[in-house]
Amino acid sequence: MKxxxxxxxxxxxxxxxxxxxxxxxxxxxxxxVDMNLAHAGYLLIDEFFQVPxxxxxxxxxxxxxxLSTCAVDxxxxxxxxxxxxxxxxxNELGEDRCITAGNNIIDIGTDKLKTMDFIASLNIPVPxxxxxxxxxxxxxxxxxxxxxxxGSKNIFKVDNKEEAIxxxxxxxxxxxxxxxxxxxxxxxxxxxxTRDGRxxxxxxxxKLTGGLTGWAKVIDNKEVFRMCKAIAxxxxxxxxxxxxxxxxxxxxxxxxxxxxxxxxxxxxxxxxFCDVTWMIDEAEGRVVNFPDITINQIMVRTHxxxxxxx
Numbered sequence: 001m002k003x004x005x006x007x008x009x010x011x012x013x014x015x016x017x018x019x020x021x022x023x024x025x026x027x028x029x030x031x032x033v034d035m036n037l038a039h040a041g042y043l044l045i046d047e048f049f050q051v052p053x054x055x056x057x058x059x060x061x062x063x064x065x066x067l068s069t070c071a072v073d074x075x076x077x078x079x080x081x082x083x084x085x086x087x088x089x090x091n092e093l094g095e096d097r098c099i100t101a102g103n104n105i106i107d108i109g110t111d112k113l114k115t116m117d118f119i120a121s122l123n124i125p126v127p128x129x130x131x132x133x134x135x136x137x138x139x140x141x142x143x144x145x146x147x148x149x150x151g152s153k154n155i156f157k158v159d160n161k162e163e164a165i166x167x168x169x170x171x172x173x174x175x176x177x178x179x180x181x182x183x184x185x186x187x188x189x190x191x192x193x194t195r196d197g198r199x200x201x202x203x204x205x206x207k208l209t210g211g212l213t214g215w216a217k218v219i220d221n222k223e224v225f226r227m228c229k230a231i232a233x234x235x236x237x238x239x240x241x242x243x244x245x246x247x248x249x250x251x252x253x254x255x256x257x258x259x260x261x262x263x264x265x266x267x268x269x270x271x272x273f274c275d276v277t278w279m280i281d282e283a284e285g286r287v288v289n290f291p292d293i294t295i296n297q298i299m300v301r302t303h304x305x306x307x308x309x310x
Contacts, residue, residue: 003071004076005075005076006033006078007033007034007079008034010040010041013263015040016263017261025277029046030045031048033051051066054081055081059085074280075089076099078260086100090103099280101239101240102238110149111148112129112147112256113131118235129177132167136168137176142179144176185247187245189242189244191237192278193237201224202271203219204268212301216264218299231243240275261276271299273293
C-alpha cells in the first residue's frame with residue numbers, strides 16, 4: 001500500500017488534498033501531521049502525528065523520522081511556513097517523493113517583492129511595490145501586506161500618509177503595493193506545467209469570504225492565459241502554482257504567486273483541473289492529459305459540522 005504524508009493537516013488546503021487523494025486513490029494510506037491537535041484533519045486521514053512548529057529546529061528531523069518509520073512514499077507540504085524550511089528535504093527526496101513546485105519557485109513565490117521583480121523581468125507589467133521599512137507610497141489608496149507568505153488574510157487598504165506611517169512602524173517586514181481596481185475582477189489562476197512543457201490554466205473569477213474563495217466562476221480570458229503561460233515558462237515551472245491577479249482597464253495585473261496548492265484545490269478538482277493528482281501521476285511516471293473545462297460554471301464553498309469522539 002502506498003503511503004502519503006500531508007503536512008499542516010489542520011489547515012483547509014491539507015484537508016482538501018486529503019479528500020482528493022481519498023477519492024481518487026482510496027487504497028492509499030494517508031498520514032497527517034500538524035503542530036496543533038484541535039482540528040478536523042482526523043476525519044480525513046488514517047493516522048495522525050503531532051510535530052513541532054516549522055520554525056523549530058526539531059521540525060525537519062521529526063518529519064525525517066516519520067518518513068522512515070512510516071515507510072512514506074510521497075510527502076506533500078502545504079503551508080508557506082513549512083515550504084520555507086523544506087529545502088533540505090526537497091533536495092534529499094527529489095521531486096518524485098516530495099511534491100512541490102521546486103525550491104526556486106518557493107523562494108520567489110513566498111516573497112511578494114521577489115515575485116513582482118521576477119514577473120517584471122519577463123516584460124510583464126506589474127503593480128508598483130515597495131518595502132515599507134524604506135519608503136512610503138506616493139499614491140493613495142494602496143495595499144499594505146506582509147512581504148513573506150501568501151494568502152488573502154491580513155491585507156489592509158491604506159488611504160493616506162498617516163495610515164501608511166502607522167502600518168510601516170507596526171509591521172516592518174511588509175510592503176506597500178498599488179491598489180488594483182476594480183475589486184470585482186479578481187481572478188485566481190491555477191497554473192499547471194507538465195514535465196514535457198505543456199501548460200494548462202484554470203481561471204476562476206472569485207469573491208472572497210473570510211480570506212478564502214467563497215464563490216467562483218470559470219472564465220477564459222485570452223490575455224490572462226498568455227500571461228500565466230509566460231510566467232510558467234519563464235520560471236521553468238514543473239507542477240502547480242497559484243497566480244492571483246485583477247483584470248484592470250489596462251489589462252491583467254498579477255499581484256501574487258503562491259508556490260503551493262491553493263485553498264481552491266478541491267473546487268478545481270471538482271471541475272476537472274486535478275493538479276494534486278496530476279503531480280502525483282507525473283511523480284510516478286504517468287502522462288497527464290488536460291481536460292476541456294466548460295466556462296461559466298459556478299463553484300461555491302460550503303460548510304459542515306462534525307462531532308469527533310476521541
